[in-house]
Amino acid sequence: MIKILAFDLFGTLVDTSSISKVFPERNISKINSKSFMETWQSKQLQYAWFLNSINKFEPFSDLSIRALKFTLKIHSIELNSDQIDRFREAQLQLDPFPDSKKGLEVLLKSKNNADYNNSRKLVILSNGESVKTDKLLSNISLRRYFDHIFSAEEVRKYKPAKELYILASERLNISVSEIALVSSNLWDIAGAQSAGMQTCWINRKDKKTNEELDIKADYVLSSIEDLKQIL
Amino acid sequence: MIKILAFDLFGTLVDTSSISKVFPERNISKINSKSFMETWQSKQLQYAWFLNSINKFEPFSDLSIRALKFTLKIHSIELNSDQIDRFREAQLQLDPFPDSKKGLEVLLKSKNNADYNNSRKLVILSNGESVKTDKLLSNISLRRYFDHIFSAEEVRKYKPAKELYILASERLNISVSEIALVSSNLWDIAGAQSAGMQTCWINRKDKKTNEELDIKADYVLSSIEDLKQIL
DSSP states (O other): OEEEEEEEEEEETTGGGGGGGGGGTTOOTTSOHHHHHHHHHHHHHHHHHHHHHHHOOOOOOHHHHHHHHHHHTTOOOOHHHHHHHHHHHHHSSOEEOOOOOHHHHHHHHHHHTTTTTOEEEEEEESOOHHHHHHHHHTTTOOOGOOOOEEEEETOOOOOOOHHHHHHHHHHHHGGGGGGGEESSSHHHHHHHHHHHHHHEEOSSHHHHHHGGOOOOSSSSESSSGGGGOOO | OOOOOEEOOBBBEEEEGGGGGGGGOOOOOOOOHHHHHHHHHHHHHHHHHHHHHHOOOOHHHHHHHHHHHHHHHHOOOOOOOOHHHHHHHHTTTTOOHHHHHHHHHHHHHHHHTTTTTTTTTEEEHHHHHHHHHHHHHHHTOGGGSSEEEHHHHTOOTTTSSSSHHHHHHHTTTTOGGGEEESOOOOOHHHHHHHHOOEEEEEOOOOGSOOOOOOOSSEEEEESSGGGGGGG
């Protein structure tokens, strides 16, 4: 039985590649923006897990900017600090996937239904800072679907370290096995499984970018809208 | 005082990009081999630190092949299992940097000198498996310079986790502060510093690929040959 649906944010509810909206004015459209995004996103995770490895922590938005600076260097692009700040702002304006709002709407309705188990909650479990996550979700009108935002900064460890998954269980006073993580990121599924959660892997498309990790999620769905099927 | 010089292997003593020797027969020369290597190497670290984050371990050569498969997928290259095995073999035939042997030769001579403190040792501290590290070093005639090989598999944690740096100190019965890590990888320098080691960053060239990490090594040298200056 799933009592809590815990959603990953980046790449699961919002499309991180939509930050390329700021590329035309940044001379990045001249180069391969797909390859640029791949390097940047991969480096973000690498730095997050580097910090996990040496037991240090810094806010995800700072780490993300360092990963951006590395990526710019690799792609021989020079930006001044004002231009880099525009990237920071753009991270608060990422587009939701088309199925995110529709799916969340259905889940909210079923939750508000009178004969529904009131203990069910929708929460966010993100490596991003809670203030920024709150702002991003508000900007794109998704904030109202969620009861809580749990952020890596509270435990000073990045997913897939077990601390953040466990935190949700402790704060909500629900067994970790009654929480299902919803994520498009296989490494996140792996972390949630290690921590004892149920797992729903949202696999929208692009099998090319799926990690080469030997992981089996409890549920594999192709959209947030399909989540209603498993409840 | 530096009593032990602990060398990183990949990218510090051997040139990992020399694996591109196998590229012509693999159709990889058609694509950008630099970008291919960047994705592969970055993914190797990412997977290593992913495993650190969830407290799991697998041998580096297996992890490296998974990172290779991901990289092939991203670059739309199909290889059969025989061709992938050729990559495994090629990893045991990487070229040393031109200054590696010259520098190690000088250090060995100074070590064998009669008026020299006999406690000084040269060791390897690598994320690679010890058997494979031994073989690679033998294949390129570098094995004889080293008294010990310390490998991530012994502690089941990858650098920059502190366990491997500490292991060297415990096994050699030398204070961790009397060991200097020699590495071209800034993340490795960061780990060694966190564990309490002295650090020598070998920064040969290509500042473009230097990590965006705010780290100051105790010594910054441009080749292995320059190590004699700090002893």
